[in-house]
Amino acid sequence: MTRVGRRSAEEEFAEFVAANHGRLLHLADLLIGDRGRAEDLLQTVLIRTYLRWSRVRQNNPLGYVRTALSNARTDWWRRGGGRERPTETPPDAVTPDHAAEVVGRDAVQRSLAALTTRERAVVVLRFYEDLSEADIAHTLGIAPGTVKSTCARALGKLRISPELSAPALVSTGEQL
Amino acid sequence: MNTVDDLRTALRYPAQSATPDAAGMISKGRRRRAARRAVAGAAVVAVATGAGMVGVLQPQSGPDRTAAPPIVGAPPIAGAAPITGVAPDAVLVAATAPLATEAPRRFDPLRRTLNVGWIPSGLNGQGAEITPWQQTFGSQDAAWVNGGPDIGLVVTVLAKGRPVTDFTSGALGLPREPVAKPTEPINGGAAECLTDPAVPGSCSAIRWRYAPDAWARVSYAGSAGATPEQAAAVARRVAESVTLTDGEVVRMPFRLKGNLADMTVAQTLVSINDTPGGMYGEAWSATVDLVPAGTTLVQQYGYQGLVVDAMFVPGDPSGRIERDQKPNTTVNGHPAWLQADRAAVVVWGAGDTRSMAEYSNRDGDALAAYANVELLPDPADPANWPPVHQ
Numbered sequence: 001m002t003r004v005g006r007r008s009a010e011e012e013f014a015e016f017v018a019a020n021h022g023r024l025l026h027l028a029d030l031l032i033g034d035r036g037r038a039e040d041l042l043q044t045v046l047i048r049t050y051l052r053w054s055r056v057r058q059n060n061p062l063g064y065v066r067t068a069l070s071n072a073r074t075d076w077w078r079r080g081g082g083r084e085r086p087t088e089t090p091p092d093a094v095t096p097d098h099a100a101e102v103v104g105r106d107a108v109q110r111s112l113a114a115l116t117t118r119e120r121a122v123v124v125l126r127f128y129e130d131l132s133e134a135d136i137a138h139t140l141g142i143a144p145g146t147v148k149s150t151c152a153r154a155l156g157k158l159r160i161s162p163e164l165s166a167p168a169l170v171s172t173g174e175q176l
Numbered sequence: 177m178n179t180v181d182d183l184r185t186a187l188r189y190p191a192q193s194a195t196p197d198a199a200g201m202i203s204k205g206r207r208r209r210a211a212r213r214a215v216a217g218a219a220v221v222a223v224a225t226g227a228g229m230v231g232v233l234q235p236q237s238g239p240d241r242t243a244a245p246p247i248v249g250a251p252p253i254a255g256a257a258p259i260t261g262v263a264p265d266a267v268l269v270a271a272t273a274p275l276a277t278e279a280p281r282r283f284d285p286l287r288r289t290l291n292v293g294w295i296p297s298g299l300n301g302q303g304a305e306i307t308p309w310q311q312t313f314g315s316q317d318a319a320w321v322n323g324g325p326d327i328g329l330v331v332t333v334l335a336k337g338r339p340v341t342d343f344t345s346g347a348l349g350l351p352r353e354p355v356a357k358p359t360e361p362i363n364g365g366a367a368e369c370l371t372d373p374a375v376p377g378s379c380s381a382i383r384w385r386y387a388p389d390a391w392a393r394v395s396y397a398g399s400a401g402a403t404p405e406q407a408a409a410v411a412r413r414v415a416e417s418v419t420l421t422d423g424e425v426v427r428m429p430f431r432l433k434g435n436l437a438d439m440t441v442a443q444t445l446v447s448i449n450d451t452p453g454g455m456y457g458e459a460w461s462a463t464v465d466l467v468p469a470g471t472t473l474v475q476q477y478g479y480q481g482l483v484v485d486a487m488f489v490p491g492d493p494s495g496r497i498e499r500d501q502k503p504n505t506t507v508n509g510h511p512a513w514l515q516a517d518r519a520a521v522v523v524w525g526a527g528d529t530r531s532m533a534e535y536s537n538r539d540g541d542a543l544a545a546y547a548n549v550e551l552l553p554d555p556a557d558p559a560n561w562p563p564v565h566q
Contacts, residue, residue, distance in 0.1 A: 014198035021196035
């Protein structure tokens with residue numbers, strides 16, 4: 001029920017979804033490695049977010065969804081969803097219009113598939129979401145020191161990944 | 177890839193756009209979640225044969241939990257067919273005696289103290305969840321389809337001192353922001369109807385003080401509540417049958433041994449379904465969430481601990497379900513899949529079940545943990561399950 005001078009909870013939620021859906025779907029895809037499953041998971045998490053919106057909206061809803069995506073992934077897997085696993089074929093349909101996108105995505109996903117669940121989450125939250133180690137520790141419910149060691153271990157694996165060695169990637173920053 | 181900038185660039189690969197459907201999430205999501213929470217599957221309790229009988233069910237005396245006499249219906253409504261009901265599955269509710277006089281500030285997830293004495297006919301499976309802060313009994317309507325009006329029944333009792341805002345999910349069949357109105361007490365406890373202001377007479381959810389400083393809520397949106405008055409009558413009827421007891425130990429299709437028996441149980445969930453029942457046709461599923469002993473539990477989504485889970489699909493001794501991965505090892509002679517980092521193991525066919533142990537958001541050797549999970553040799557019938565730690 002809309003009140004004068006105040007957006008309804010549903011309007012707020014809809015605006016939140018519209019503003020963040022693309023980013024969150026990408027995050028879910030990075031965490032899951034399967035675009036279709038990522039959409040399912042994100043929808044599930046957003047539904048939960050909506051049902052708790054009166055609380056969540058006051059306290060970093062993006063952080064809530066980010067944490068829920070990381071944790072919900074476990075729930076999803078528990079019933080047979082499967083974790084990161086090498087696939088013989090790209091999980092999404094490849095069409096000529098999106099071939100370049102799929103190639104880039106596929107290379108990243110193949111590299112991430114070499115990581116453990118936690119390593120993958122840490123890498124994604126650190127280098128896609130640009131969270132600090134403290135924020136990652138809070139999101140995943142682990143110690144900051146564990147974030148640091150996990151990240152180092154993951155980067156070591158990625159450094160030797162042949163999938164991410166495309167010459168088009170420009171090297172300008174901190175060495176892995 | 178040489179630098180973290182390379183990695184950042186790679187992670188931001190272009191993606192196909194997807195148009196979010198927030199309105200769809202709002203309209204469908206509430207139902208989906210409500211249904212999932214109501215129950216993961218189904219196991220219709222024998223439908224009582226008391227059609228046409230009218231009366232008031234009082235909590236049964238004594239520990240008898242096998243008798244399921246014809247249970248009378250909700251209060252009659254002029255011109256409406258009598259509403260018949262049944263007793264919930266005895267595995268999912270506590271024995272009715274002895275009654276507790278006070279709610280605890282925290283529930284023990286291993287101790288089932290909620291008794292629901294009456295539920296309407298037409299439900300299709302039941303589930304019960306216990307956390308330190310609340311116990312929930314739910315059942316999905318037999319007529320439920322996503323997007324339909326018939327969702328099911330949810331009964332929730334909160335621990336002492338928990339506020340009504342702990343009822344986080346929307347009450348079934350009501351708008352997101354229902355209006356609370358005083359109504360007749362439930363078993364002597366102050367009660368409020370949760371009403372849809374757009375529907376006169378609606379009261380498909382009732383919350384009341386079931387014990388000093390402790391709230392309960394029943395919500396019902398199902399096929400026995402075709403009119404607001406009928407739904408209200410069912411909700412009240414269920415509410416009046418709710419009692420808190422001294423309880424009994426939760427029964428599971430497995431026992432926990434060794435160091436698992438010393439861990440703190442954060443949550444238990446058991447669902448008993450019809451056949452075919454749950455998402456994968458399972459007749460039942462049972463889950464225990466464990467955290468290290470001494471962990472201070474806080475209300476949150478998900479735990480950092482160990483999850484032990486088993487499910488049973490009748491007629492399929494393989495234990496495998498859709499989406500399962502290929503076995504890569506064996507456990508006790510059964511095909512199994514062990515995750516590369518050993519944090520999770522799934523075992524198929526032990527006792528004809530699919531069983532698993534998984535460290536959730538923490539490191540651990542799931543195979544070692546699974547060694548302390550003793551599945552029953554023949555767990556098919558939940559009535560034969562023992563207390564989880566026995």
